[in-house]
Amino acid sequence: GAVVSQHPSWVICKSGTSVKIECRSLDFQATTMFWYRQFPKQSLMLMATSNEGSKATYEQGVEKDKFLINHASLTLSTLTVTSAHPEDSSFYICSARDRTSGGAGQYFGPGTRLTVT
Amino acid sequence: QKEVEQNSGPLSVPEGAIASLNCTYSDRGSQSFFWYRQYSGKSPELIMFIYSNGDKEDGRFTAQLNKASQYVSLLIRDSQPSDSATYLCAVNNAGNMLTFGGGTRLMVKP
Numbered sequence: 001g002a003v004v005s006q007h008p009s010w011v012i013c014k015s016g017t018s019v020k021i022e023c024r025s026l027d028f029q030a031t032t033m034f035w036y037r038q039f040p041k042q043s044l045m046l047m048a049t050s051n052e053g054s055k056a057t058y059e060q061g062v063e064k065d066k067f068l069i070n071h072a073s074l075t076l077s078t079l080t081v082t083s084a085h086p087e088d089s090s091f092y093i094c095s096a097r098d099r100t101s102g103g104a105g106q107y108f109g110p111g112t113r114l115t116v117t
Numbered sequence: 118q119k120e121v122e123q124n125s126g127p128l129s130v131p132e133g134a135i136a137s138l139n140c141t142y143s144d145r146g147s148q149s150f151f152w153y154r155q156y157s158g159k160s161p162e163l164i165m166f167i168y169s170n171g172d173k174e175d176g177r178f179t180a181q182l183n184k185a186s187q188y189v190s191l192l193i194r195d196s197q198p199s200d201s202a203t204y205l206c207a208v209n210n211a212g213n214m215l216t217f218g219g220g221t222r223l224m225v226k227p
Contacts (some may be wrong), residue, residue: 034215043205043217043218043219043220044161044205044217046217049214091158091160093160093161106163106215107163108153108160108161108162108163109160110159110160111159111160
Protein backbone atom coordinates (compact mmCIF):
# COMPACT_ATOMS: atom_id res chain seq x y z
CA GLY A 1 0.00 0.00 0.00
CA ALA A 2 0.82 3.74 0.12
CA VAL A 3 1.97 4.08 -3.46
CA VAL A 4 2.52 7.49 -4.99
CA SER A 5 3.10 7.90 -8.70
CA GLN A 6 4.48 10.82 -10.67
CA HIS A 7 4.27 11.59 -14.34
CA PRO A 8 6.36 12.17 -16.29
CA SER A 9 9.46 10.59 -14.79
CA TRP A 10 11.64 12.88 -16.83
CA VAL A 11 11.08 15.77 -19.18
CA ILE A 12 13.21 18.02 -21.35
CA CYS A 13 11.75 21.33 -22.38
CA LYS A 14 12.88 24.53 -23.99
CA SER A 15 13.39 27.72 -22.05
CA GLY A 16 10.20 29.76 -21.82
CA THR A 17 7.80 26.84 -22.06
CA SER A 18 5.64 25.41 -19.26
CA VAL A 19 5.75 21.92 -17.86
CA LYS A 20 3.09 20.12 -15.83
CA ILE A 21 3.96 17.34 -13.39
CA GLU A 22 1.27 15.07 -11.96
CA CYS A 23 1.36 13.40 -8.58
CA ARG A 24 -1.16 10.70 -7.72
CA SER A 25 -1.80 8.63 -4.61
CA LEU A 26 -2.79 5.27 -6.05
CA ASP A 27 -4.20 3.34 -3.12
CA PHE A 28 -5.04 5.92 -0.51
CA GLN A 29 -6.59 9.33 -0.16
CA ALA A 30 -4.20 12.16 0.49
CA THR A 31 -5.54 15.23 2.22
CA THR A 32 -2.15 16.85 1.97
CA MET A 33 0.49 16.64 -0.72
CA PHE A 34 3.93 18.17 -0.69
CA TRP A 35 6.22 19.30 -3.48
CA TYR A 36 9.98 19.19 -3.06
CA ARG A 37 12.90 20.14 -5.24
CA GLN A 38 16.32 18.60 -4.99
CA PHE A 39 19.45 19.81 -6.73
CA PRO A 40 22.38 17.40 -7.23
CA LYS A 41 24.10 16.41 -3.99
CA GLN A 42 21.79 18.64 -1.96
CA SER A 43 19.03 17.92 0.47
CA LEU A 44 15.31 18.02 -0.19
CA MET A 45 13.84 21.51 -0.27
CA LEU A 46 10.16 21.85 0.46
CA MET A 47 8.54 24.11 -2.11
CA ALA A 48 4.89 24.04 -1.10
CA THR A 49 2.18 22.20 0.75
CA SER A 50 -1.16 21.64 -0.88
CA ASN A 51 -4.41 20.61 0.73
CA GLU A 52 -7.26 19.26 -1.33
CA GLY A 53 -9.64 21.97 -2.41
CA SER A 54 -7.65 24.90 -1.08
CA LYS A 55 -4.77 27.09 -2.16
CA ALA A 56 -1.25 25.83 -1.71
CA THR A 57 1.03 27.21 0.95
CA TYR A 58 4.41 28.15 -0.48
CA GLU A 59 7.70 28.19 1.36
CA GLN A 60 9.63 31.42 1.60
CA GLY A 61 11.46 32.23 -1.60
CA VAL A 62 9.29 30.04 -3.83
CA GLU A 63 7.40 32.04 -6.45
CA LYS A 64 3.77 31.00 -6.43
CA ASP A 65 3.14 32.52 -9.85
CA LYS A 66 5.95 30.48 -11.34
CA PHE A 67 5.19 27.18 -9.64
CA LEU A 68 1.45 26.66 -9.93
CA ILE A 69 0.00 23.95 -7.73
CA ASN A 70 -3.46 22.48 -8.05
CA HIS A 71 -4.81 19.85 -5.67
CA ALA A 72 -8.16 19.18 -7.24
CA SER A 73 -8.92 15.83 -5.65
CA LEU A 74 -7.85 13.59 -2.79
CA THR A 75 -5.65 11.59 -5.15
CA LEU A 76 -4.19 14.15 -7.54
CA SER A 77 -1.98 17.20 -7.28
CA THR A 78 -0.23 18.94 -10.15
CA LEU A 79 2.77 21.24 -10.28
CA THR A 80 3.16 23.47 -13.32
CA VAL A 81 6.50 25.15 -13.87
CA THR A 82 5.66 28.19 -15.95
CA SER A 83 8.11 29.94 -18.26
CA ALA A 84 10.81 27.49 -17.33
CA HIS A 85 14.45 28.55 -17.33
CA PRO A 86 17.63 26.46 -17.16
CA GLU A 87 17.99 27.24 -13.43
CA ASP A 88 14.67 25.42 -12.90
CA SER A 89 16.34 22.19 -13.98
CA SER A 90 16.09 19.92 -10.96
CA PHE A 91 14.59 16.77 -9.51
CA TYR A 92 11.00 17.46 -8.44
CA ILE A 93 9.50 15.05 -5.94
CA CYS A 94 6.00 14.96 -4.54
CA SER A 95 4.87 13.24 -1.40
CA ALA A 96 1.49 12.52 0.07
CA ARG A 97 0.15 12.02 3.55
CA ASP A 98 -2.44 9.31 4.08
CA ARG A 99 -5.53 10.85 5.69
CA THR A 100 -6.19 7.65 7.63
CA SER A 101 -2.73 7.25 9.10
CA GLY A 102 -2.94 10.13 11.53
CA GLY A 103 -0.04 11.85 9.90
CA ALA A 104 2.37 8.94 10.16
CA GLY A 105 4.94 10.09 7.67
CA GLN A 106 4.83 10.93 4.03
CA TYR A 107 5.11 8.65 1.03
CA PHE A 108 7.18 9.88 -1.84
CA GLY A 109 6.61 9.59 -5.54
CA PRO A 110 9.50 8.45 -7.74
CA GLY A 111 10.33 12.01 -8.79
CA THR A 112 10.44 13.92 -12.05
CA ARG A 113 13.73 15.02 -13.52
CA LEU A 114 13.28 18.30 -15.36
CA THR A 115 15.89 19.60 -17.77
CA VAL A 116 15.36 23.02 -19.31
CA THR A 117 17.50 23.75 -22.35
CA GLN B 118 20.80 26.36 14.09
CA LYS B 119 19.09 23.88 11.80
CA GLU B 120 16.01 22.19 13.18
CA VAL B 121 17.18 18.70 12.26
CA GLU B 122 20.89 18.02 12.14
CA GLN B 123 22.75 15.12 10.62
CA ASN B 124 26.41 14.56 9.89
CA SER B 125 26.70 14.65 6.11
CA GLY B 126 29.36 11.94 6.06
CA PRO B 127 30.32 9.95 4.19
CA LEU B 128 30.18 7.28 6.85
CA SER B 129 32.20 4.33 5.64
CA VAL B 130 31.75 0.88 7.19
CA PRO B 131 32.94 -2.56 6.08
CA GLU B 132 30.44 -5.14 4.90
CA GLY B 133 28.93 -7.02 7.83
CA ALA B 134 29.56 -4.26 10.35
CA ILE B 135 27.00 -2.17 12.21
CA ALA B 136 26.34 1.27 10.74
CA SER B 137 25.20 3.89 13.23
CA LEU B 138 23.47 7.00 11.92
CA ASN B 139 22.59 9.85 14.24
CA CYS B 140 20.21 12.78 14.14
CA THR B 141 19.46 15.59 16.59
CA TYR B 142 16.47 17.89 16.56
CA SER B 143 15.66 21.19 18.20
CA ASP B 144 11.86 21.16 18.63
CA ARG B 145 11.02 19.54 21.96
CA GLY B 146 7.40 19.30 20.87
CA SER B 147 8.26 16.84 18.10
CA GLN B 148 6.05 13.80 18.23
CA SER B 149 7.22 11.34 15.62
CA PHE B 150 10.45 10.56 13.88
CA PHE B 151 11.21 8.94 10.56
CA TRP B 152 14.13 7.47 8.71
CA TYR B 153 14.18 7.53 4.92
CA ARG B 154 16.70 5.97 2.56
CA GLN B 155 17.52 7.70 -0.71
CA TYR B 156 19.58 6.08 -3.42
CA SER B 157 21.37 8.38 -5.82
CA GLY B 158 18.97 9.73 -8.43
CA LYS B 159 15.93 8.23 -6.69
CA SER B 160 13.31 9.59 -4.34
CA PRO B 161 13.31 8.82 -0.60
CA GLU B 162 11.68 5.66 0.70
CA LEU B 163 10.42 5.27 4.23
CA ILE B 164 12.38 2.73 6.29
CA MET B 165 11.09 3.20 9.81
CA PHE B 166 9.26 5.51 12.11
CA ILE B 167 9.30 5.72 15.88
CA TYR B 168 7.12 7.56 18.36
CA SER B 169 8.17 6.36 21.81
CA ASN B 170 11.42 6.51 23.69
CA GLY B 171 13.52 3.41 23.37
CA ASP B 172 14.29 1.03 20.56
CA LYS B 173 12.22 -0.21 17.66
CA GLU B 174 13.51 -3.08 15.59
CA ASP B 175 12.58 -4.11 12.06
CA GLY B 176 14.79 -6.74 10.51
CA ARG B 177 18.34 -5.44 10.32
CA PHE B 178 17.23 -1.91 11.24
CA THR B 179 16.83 -0.52 14.74
CA ALA B 180 15.61 2.99 15.43
CA GLN B 181 16.46 4.52 18.80
CA LEU B 182 14.76 7.56 20.28
CA ASN B 183 15.77 9.64 23.27
CA LYS B 184 13.42 12.58 23.63
CA ALA B 185 15.18 13.99 26.70
CA SER B 186 18.40 14.31 24.75
CA GLN B 187 16.59 15.12 21.52
CA TYR B 188 18.28 12.57 19.36
CA VAL B 189 17.20 9.72 17.20
CA SER B 190 19.46 7.14 15.65
CA LEU B 191 19.31 4.33 13.13
CA LEU B 192 21.41 1.20 13.45
CA ILE B 193 21.91 -1.08 10.48
CA ARG B 194 23.22 -4.51 11.42
CA ASP B 195 25.14 -6.74 9.02
CA SER B 196 25.57 -3.84 6.61
CA GLN B 197 25.52 -4.74 2.93
CA PRO B 198 26.87 -2.83 -0.07
CA SER B 199 23.24 -2.41 -1.14
CA ASP B 200 22.68 -0.32 2.00
CA SER B 201 24.96 2.36 0.53
CA ALA B 202 22.71 5.39 0.20
CA THR B 203 21.87 8.67 1.84
CA TYR B 204 19.78 8.32 4.99
CA LEU B 205 17.42 11.16 5.84
CA CYS B 206 16.11 11.80 9.31
CA ALA B 207 12.73 13.54 9.46
CA VAL B 208 10.87 14.95 12.42
CA ASN B 209 7.14 15.57 12.64
CA ASN B 210 6.47 18.66 14.70
CA ALA B 211 3.36 19.81 16.52
CA GLY B 212 2.11 21.38 13.31
CA ASN B 213 2.21 17.93 11.72
CA MET B 214 4.84 19.01 9.23
CA LEU B 215 7.91 16.96 8.43
CA THR B 216 11.29 18.65 8.71
CA PHE B 217 14.17 16.82 7.06
CA GLY B 218 17.79 16.75 8.02
CA GLY B 219 20.43 17.14 5.36
CA GLY B 220 21.08 13.41 5.23
CA THR B 221 24.05 11.17 5.97
CA ARG B 222 25.75 9.39 3.12
CA LEU B 223 26.57 5.79 4.03
CA MET B 224 29.12 3.75 2.12
CA VAL B 225 29.37 0.03 2.82
CA LYS B 226 32.57 -1.40 1.41
CA PRO B 227 32.77 -5.07 0.37
